[in-house]
Amino acid sequence: MNNSYSKMNILTESDVEQKIIYKLLVTSSPYGLGYSDSDIRTKPDIRKLTIDKGTKKKLYYPDYAILIDGLPCVIVEAKSPGENLQEAIREARLYATEINSTFKQNINPCSRVIVTDGQRIISSFWDVDSIYVEFHFDEIDPLNPKFDIFLSFVSKTNISLFATDILKSIKKKARYYKPVYMLGGKSVINETVGENSFGTNVSLEYKFLFNPDSMDDRKSIVDNAYVQSKRKQSHVAPIDKIIRAALPPNLIDATSLDDTEKPNEIFDKIEDAHKLRNEICLLIGGVGSGKSTFTDYLRLVAL
Structure with a gap:
């Protein structure tokens, strides 16, 4: 694979968010995690929560949160190149802890965290003070064992299975369907709505x-x-x-x-x-x- 990430000019936190993290989230497997835009929440849509204690207590919200079937499952934090990733992963874990505390006992949907500074990427469980997998962006390659472990850990395919188990434990035998899938087959779902001629006429006539x-x-x-x-x-x-x-x-x-x-x-x-x-x-x-x-x-x- 020709690793396009290694060729990018990454200078700021915004570069890390837009050029690396978002691309990695939405790129299909085996080159990325395979999430869709609707699975990803950005800062304007993420609730601020109070994390930490004492003098370190502050309002915090991550750069991205991944929701599967309505459950917040993955917290993603981006930092500028060279910043302290240990502090970043600590903050992400604390935020995941606050999210999980809103659910019933032993129900912890927010189970994974990802942090990166545009050079390294680290991922771990929310409740373990150790790194599950760490690799450099030059190692983003389907044949790289570390990247393969990363995909197995936080890809949409695997997180969706985890979310399904969480929903079963919450609602037992209840089953849920997205309204769009109750309309019919793919031909109905993918049907294009015709042009709104009335709206077009109104917008022109009353410009x-x-x-x-x-x-x-x-x-x-x-x-x-x-x-x-x-x-x-x-x-x-x-x-x-x-x-x-x-x-x-x-x-x-x-x-x-x-x-x-x-x-x-x-x-x-x-x-x-x-x-x-x-x-x-x-x-x-x-x-x-x-x-x-x-x-x-x-x-x-x-x-």
Whole structure:
């Protein structure tokens, strides 16, 4: 096998997560662990838990968690190249311990942990202070005995069997099916949903509502379609107060912008943020959160 991992330029923890760990998780056996995207949870979807005790007590969550049939089975922690993997595996074990404590006695689905710094990979059981298998990324090869042990330890095929046994011990004889498999055979499951012609027509015909281009369209939205709320309305009064208290531009020493793409005159002013307390409002929000529409509402309706 031509090991593609050894050729990668790995410098940061993010490189380790995206270029190595995720690739190893989703690559099919015998070159990877064979998990699907739906089996993998990333940081935004992983619950923070308090681990450790005393002065070391802290909130922690791993880089990845592997769920099989709804059970958290594997914890994966990535570190920057050269970082302490012993500390990483200790934290992963503590997190697995907290997860397992939420289940009944002797039911411990979160049984494996994996840690790596982009150079070495270590895997072990959650409750044993010893390494089960350790190898270098140059050894990712189906013919390498260490890598073969790693696959047998944490591949989807083997973890799925383990998860099935856990579910049997929890629910005894109960059987579960994914809803999609109750629809029929593979032909039904793989059937493609036809184009939503109604949605296409609506999005084209009412484009001026979803993505207004002109000021007339924007004014029409805030006049007729803007949804008010007490939380949003609470911002109107302080903004109105600032505007009413402001002096007209012809009565103060206005500064013109030499280059509107690089308004250094503005940047120079806001560097001393403490001097601008109660004098400037920043409207902050993600793309599509309604900043422009709220500004139109202020200008055209509320004020």
